[in-house]
Amino acid sequence: DVKVTQSSRYLVKRTGEKVFLECVQDMDHENMFWYRQDPGLGLRLIYFSYDVKMKEKGDIPEGYSVSREKKERFSLILESASTNQTSMYLCASSFIGLALSGELFFGEGSRLTVL
Amino acid sequence: QQQVKQSPQSLIVQKGGISIINCAYENTAFDYFPWYQQFPGKGPALLIAIRPDVSEKKEGRFTISFNKSAKQFSLHIMDSQPGDSATYFCAASNGGGADGLTFGKGTHLIIQP
Numbered sequence: 001d002v003k004v005t006q007s008s009r010y011l012v013k014r015t016g017e018k019v020f021l022e023c024v025q026d027m028d029h030e031n032m033f034w035y036r037q038d039p040g041l042g043l044r045l046i047y048f049s050y051d052v053k054m055k056e057k058g059d060i061p062e063g064y065s066v067s068r069e070k071k072e073r074f075s076l077i078l079e080s081a082s083t084n085q086t087s088m089y090l091c092a093s094s095f096i097g098l099a100l101s102g103e104l105f106f107g108e109g110s111r112l113t114v115l
Numbered sequence: 116q117q118q119v120k121q122s123p124q125s126l127i128v129q130k131g132g133i134s135i136i137n138c139a140y141e142n143t144a145f146d147y148f149p150w151y152q153q154f155p156g157k158g159p160a161l162l163i164a165i166r167p168d169v170s171e172k173k174e175g176r177f178t179i180s181f182n183k184s185a186k187q188f189s190l191h192i193m194d195s196q197p198g199d200s201a202t203y204f205c206a207a208s209n210g211g212g213a214d215g216l217t218f219g220k221g222t223h224l225i226i227q228p
Contacts, residue, residue, distance in 0.1 A: 042204060043159070043204065043216075090159070103161045108156065108158050109157075
């Protein structure tokens with residue numbers, strides 16, 4: 001069974017702290033994504049990566065960075081957390097080009113609260 | 116700029132009824148239109164998808180209708196069941212989708228017994 005694992009389901013951090021959200025996929029997918037989910041706003045793409053050490057900005061990259069040192073692992077980094085980054089963060093992966101597989105596989109999400 | 120507009124934001128349907136969720140898009144380069152279903156505490160999961168070369172796709176009780184000229188597509192859930200209660204997202208992508216999907220804002224569907 002395919003699996004995308006987000007290591008932390010719930011985190012509470014203080015304003016200004018550095019936050020790492022980790023994501024691992026076991027499907028040998030080329031593409032990995034970080035989305036943010038907020039009520040009434042849907043899912044918004046933060047960053048994506050189509051290869052190791054490659055990264056591309058999505059629609060809302062400000063305040064975030066990412067790291068992809070290994071094919072199976074994609075990390076989202078909040079250099080200095082702010083209260084407006086309180087949200088649900090979803091990691092996803094897919095084969096290269098959705099045209100091939102037609103599907104994004106999502107993790108269960110990491111709910112971050114910044115106080 | 117919202118590239119995929121989804122409505123309604125919330126929907127209540129009686130058991131056995133038809134649930135209808137609508138989406139519209141602007142970018143004519145979009146060539147893949149999936150619907151995702153999300154249960155509380157879970158990540159979204161692919162429910163059904165369509166490409167613009169067909170006008171309708173059916174999988175069990177779920178049907179996507181696609182109108183290319185109007186740039187609209189919709190999800191119909193026939194004989195809706197309480198287990199269908201979830202949040203539904205329409206989405207779109209182009210160019211093979213390597214840069215991910217653009218999602219609508221979601222519809223919170225409740226099926227009343």
